[in-house]
Amino acid sequence: MSPVVRRALRQARTRSGLALAVVLGAVALFAPALTPYDPVEHLDPRDGALLGPSVAHPFGTDDFSRDMFSRIVFGARVSLTIAVVSVLIAISAGTAVGSIAGLAGGAVDAVLMRVVDALLAVPRIFLVLLVVALWDRVEVVTLILILGLTSWFATSRVVRAEVLSVREREYIGAARALGLGRMRLFFRHVLPNIAAPIVVSATLGVGHMILVEAGLSYLGVGVRPPTPSWGNIIRQGQEWILPGAWWISLFPGIAIVITVVAFSLIGDGLRDALDPRAR
């Protein structure tokens, strides 16, 4: 285990964040075994709609008489999958662009960084709305790609800065003097030395992505019902607040908060372990 991870795990908050994340991951993985009902089945449209929390339905039922507990558990699966996969895409793209800019320098660097500046100036939701509007219907796979490809800008800046500082180090010069190829130089000597900040950025990124996905699904341009996602359940519940059904929107929000807290705790722990001055 790297010393950074060990130092991070010495803190109670990193450990609790990790524990939470593991539990959430297990919930997502074993969703079918944990849920008493099918998440999209209309159980009893006549008598079972809009029931408040009870023993049979701990989080109540919605206007279609679907069990909210089952929907929220399956929602964990949907929201976590989207967040994790799109962050992986974003991190890869950000690392690629940042490394190219940092290693190439000159005009390539200047052009790439101006584009990144511009992309960072457009608020995230507006940017995603622009891209989402290109499709008539957005499937989950498309959504993952869109989220991933609109979230790499900040990472590319971080990676570029790291590459710039690493490439001046002596061991890189030595490796170059040994006649190593550029690819080998990058993957064997540069990448491992900039991995830590990338991991931090990825961990914090999962939390942000959960929020962005929830926001889009809340706006009605993310995950489409009947597929449950925490954001689209909150959207659906909003119109039932006035009639008194508070439970539909309440519980998925709590699920989001817990998830984002978990990833923030891990990310903050790793960052502080990486740079003790930042505390």
Add this chain to the structure above:
Amino acid sequence: MARTIALRLLQGVVVVYVVVTLTYVTLQLAPGDPFRRTMDQQRVSLEDRARWLAERGLDDPIPVQYGRYLLGLARGDLGRSFVDSRPVRDILLEAIPNTLLLAVAALIVDFTVGIGIGVVQGTRPGSRRDDALSIVTLTLYSMPVFWLGIILVMFVALPIDWIPTGGARDPILFGRQSLLDVVIDRLRHLLLPGLTLGLVGAASTARYQRAALLDALHQDYVRAARARGLRERAVVLRHALRTSLLPVIALFGMSLPLLLSGAVLVEQVFGWHGMGWVAVDAIAKRDYQVVTGAAILAAVMVVVGNLVADLLTQIADPRTREAS
């Protein structure tokens, strides 16, 4: 200082130009043509279609269209809505005051609450109070802003009659009241949306302020102030806090994209007809021109905001003036 301002201005123009070009490229990537998007459901003859496209100049070569688009933008022309042919500029101009009002209210909450919490935490790091507030800010920071809005509607607006659950003004009485009543009416509607957006922002501001104050408290001049026998209160307020506010000014510029993204969601929760509401409404109608206009406008706001933050930092901190 004039040179720095000119340079920053130029950088801002470059950013806006790249944004505009990128949105234009995205617009071209849209499958089909605008005609298909807006008139899909209707039976239209090929001649009508050609005429419609020609009227809007959409059958010219792409470089010509791009040039015309840039020239239009330079004059503040954002094109016309595909749905009702209204100029996009007019649609957005109607929405901007609401968004600005919401943003200003949110920023006031954000910075007063955020700096307040950060200072309380930073003066006693590691205390129980610091830990408790850290949990509060972490929770707020992790909260979907639209959900906080819905929770506030549930637990504040529904039980208290005086606080509306949505809208930007009273639809019936507005315009028939005295000026004072109008102001009260608007503030009443602004209360929850502003609080929602501001509190979420306050979480990051507090974390930032706490770190900045801790940093300042470890500087030599603070130790010097202590050594001169100044009371702790004076040391914190007059010496450490003042320098620690500098990075927070920069935070104002950095937090703008997040603020505007949050505004889109908050506007949706409260039916607050600002830019974000207009953009989301346009998505539902497939009115791409309006979405593009809103995104460009949002980017311009971010650029201008950053410029202002830069200037404020320069005015407040003599060191940055010499350095540049």
